Amino acid sequence: MATSPDMQAEIATAPASLAGPVGVLPRQDIRKLVHCGMVRSTSGAFSESQYQPASLDLRLGHKAYRVRASFLPGPNKSVAQMLADLTQDEVSLEEGAILEKNCVYVVELMESLHELPATISAFANPKSSTGRLDVFTRLIADRSGAFDSVAGGYSGKLYAEISPSSFSIKVRKGSRLNQLRFRRRSSGQEEAEGFRVSDRELREVHRHTALVDGPATIRNGLIFSIHLGDAEGEIIGYQAQRFTDVIDVDRVAGYEIDDFWTPIPAKRKRLILDPHQFYILASKERIHIPPAFAAEMAPIDPAMGEFRVHYAGFFDPGFGVAADGVPGSRGVLEVRSHEVPFLLEDGQVVGRLAFERMATEPDALYGAIGTSNYQGQALKLSKHFRS
Structure with a gap:
């Protein structure tokens, strides 16, 4: 995604505009990351429904790679390098495709990160509907030794590992299986420590x-x-x-x-x-x-x-x-x-x-946005099933 002179000026002042209390970033601060070009999309645009109160929905890209085994790239390799060695098949998602249960797939996501501030790291988790379908989904970043975790200062692509367990699933470019949240810490704080409420x-x-x-x-x-x-x-x-x-x-x-x-x-x-x-x-x-x-x-x-x-x-x-x-x-x-x-x-x-x-309270809470499928739930299956 090309950056205009105005956006380049925004990016240059981003560290100051993103300063604030430590904690999980609310959706209005995630919007700032997008506006400053630190979170980007291959489509060049984000949907309003991607913004959850404390996270951003991630979208699948155009191709799935069926791989022999789950993997982490480690500190010296990119995910693309690992895929070159482990890919068994490539599946286009442009018109939709079936991901078979008990198989492992890796999909490059439409969203990527660019020069996150060192004090802001990212963490992923499956969406509620994904977990309720028994689909095991994890985020992978380049040169990473852990799933679902992106260190502060990261620039690069993001990938989803997808392994359906109970049901085969049909997905397509733009399908949303996981979400990304961001934590802001102080300069002297460890990356993943000091956030939990005692x-x-x-x-x-x-x-x-x-x-x-x-x-x-x-x-x-x-x-x-x-x-x-x-x-x-x-x-x-x-x-x-x-x-x-x-x-x-x-x-x-x-x-x-x-x-x-x-x-x-x-x-x-x-x-x-x-x-x-x-x-x-x-x-x-x-x-x-x-x-x-x-x-x-x-x-x-x-x-x-x-x-x-x-x-x-x-x-x-x-x-x-x-x-x-x-x-x-x-x-x-x-x-x-x-x-x-x-x-x-x-x-x-x-x-x-x-x-x-939270670093600050979100400008809209769960239940007040159109994608709150599980507010007031008792025992409830995923949104895919009729009540």
């Missing part, structure tokens, strides 16, 4: 603005538990079927639930997870993320059980707000058991939310 601060926040619809258990973050029913026969989750049709990720409310999922009725307030099966379940707690904070579902301690409870675990400011002030949205959990069957019981602790401060 338990003491979190208890104080809960006293003023309820984080859950009941007593808050706060221990290295906000603890949440599994909901497995209040009455016999209540639908408490869904298990992915093994042999289904393809799901078009851009088709909203286009599929019948029963064609892809097996409903799970409550039975004695317990559930045995089958090995290597995928489930959609819900938290017992109803959650609220205040405007000055964002939250991320932290990985479960392996000592707590042989299962994983999230793929897309980022919660925007404003998630779960209700008119009466009581937290109004359950956390929907993407659950996969590992090598052995595992018994869950109602109320069992399955994870925690780690809170971070």
Whole structure:
């Protein structure tokens, strides 16, 4: 994307205009990064719907590379160099294409980064709808030794690694599977440290603005538990079927639930997870993320059980707000058991939310923008399925 003299002047003054409090950047500051040319698009333009309260939706580019294995380029290689060695096939996404389950693909994204300030780093996560389809998606940057992380000062392309697990999916140029958020730190602060809200601060926040619809258990973050029913026969989750049709990720409310999922009725307030099966379940707690904070579902301690409870675990400011002030949205959990069957019981602790401060409050909260598909949710599948 060419830069005009006016934009070049904007870029020259960008470090001053992007200074401010430490924390997760709100959407109005992400707009500044775009306006200054530090976040660019191969299309030359951004859609308004890409701007979430605390993140930017990323769009797939025109080609997918099917690769032999997942990889990280490491400090001395670009992703393109790795693709030259590992690519098995190239698939055009211009008119749409199917990404087969249990295969690994890499797609260059339409968005790229250019001379980020050294004090602003970026972190990615799958979108909620992506995780609920059991699509494993991670961001890769050139010369990087970690997924989903981009160091301050980075200039270069961005790529998505995509590996569908339960369903084959159809995608196209412009499809959105993951999102990027930005953290601003002080000059003496470590890149990924010092952002998490302490338990003491979190208890104080809960006293003023309820984080859950009941007593808050706060221990290295906000603890949440599994909901497995209040009455016999209540639908408490869904298990992915093994042999289904393809799901078009851009088709909203286009599929019948029963064609892809097996409903799970409550039975004695317990559930045995089958090995290597995928489930959609819900938290017992109803959650609220205040405007000055964002939250991320932290990985479960392996000592707590042989299962994983999230793929897309980022919660925007404003998630779960209700008119009466009581937290109004359950956390929907993407659950996969590992090598052995595992018994869950109602109320069992399955994870925690780690809170971070926003640098400033967003100019629009989750639920107030047109892409807030999961505000007020109870147990809910991805937006692709009819209620």
